[in-house]
């Protein structure tokens with residue numbers, strides 16, 4: 343049975359080559375998923391050669407880790423590595439039929455990245471954004487063909503989190519939405535179609551949880567006690583670890599975006615913004631044990 347709002351799957355287009363813009367934490371994780379599950383060439387780019395090389399190296403190391411765990415054969419590891427290419431030249435995106443970005447969560451940065459890449463790709467190529475809380479429609483504001491844009495929001499760690507939020511804007515075409523749904527399925531993920539509203543569904547709920555956890559810390563309860571207090575709720579990981587996993591800068595940005603959109607309903611934690619400057623809530627001591635802040 344077709345999920346509510348899902349388009350006819352016959353409309354889905356075939357993906358033969360994937361372009362990934364950004365070579366950071368999320369981008370490298372899903373680049374690996376695309377190459378492994380779709381078995382098509384994946385080209386990855388970033389601002390400079392150093393970042394591109396680092397991203398490609400991360401993907402190759404993850405392929406080696408899959409091999410070491412015997413999840414893939416040596417032949418497959420070699421095949422997957424051969425399918426991944428780093429580039430700083432957008433002309434290499436010309437024959438991609440699916441281009442997805444995970445660059446810095448700043449509206450103008452994402453708008454400019456897409457306006458630029460659109461000059462290099464075919465008219466029917468899909469553009470997907472992994473934004474976690476910006477408006478997908480606004481990200482497409484500078485596109486000549488905004489109907490080709492869809493939100494495709496992964497969760498960290500990409501390899502294990504089973505969900506993708508597929509975000510439809512008022513302009514997203516049925517063909518593009520069907521392609522996104524088929525792609526999620528081919529990546530072996532569950533997909534839900536969400537409206538283009540701040541935080542979609544998952545981050546909306548997480549922003550509430552993490553904002554209130556930070557507020558309790560600001561009022562004097564320790565991180566450790568907040569974590570312990572929430573343990574009986576059965577969360578897969580304590581709030582402090584979740585913040586550390588998604589990155590404090592990303593966490594602070596998510597709270598900020600929700601607070602701006604709904605000032606009366608979401609808490610934006612000044613403390614989290616300050617902690618984000620340190621980068622982590624945890625430190626390794628001399629023996630390598632991880633200690634909370």
Ligand code: CAA
Pocket residue numbers: 473474496497498499500501502503545548578579584588592596
């Ligand atoms: N990166 C990659 N893989 C990871 C990982 C990481 N950071 N952490 C764990 N894994 C993998 C492990 O390697 C293991 O894989 P294998 O089975 O192949 O060996 C698998 O996950 C299970 O790991 P563990 O045995 O250590 O299992 P666990 O029970 O401790 O679970 C977890 C780890 C899956 C991360 C779990 O704690 C969890 O689900 N946490 C919640 C994560 C979450 O809520 N993510 C959403 C964040 S919000 C977001 O991403 C969106 C945004 O826009 C901000």
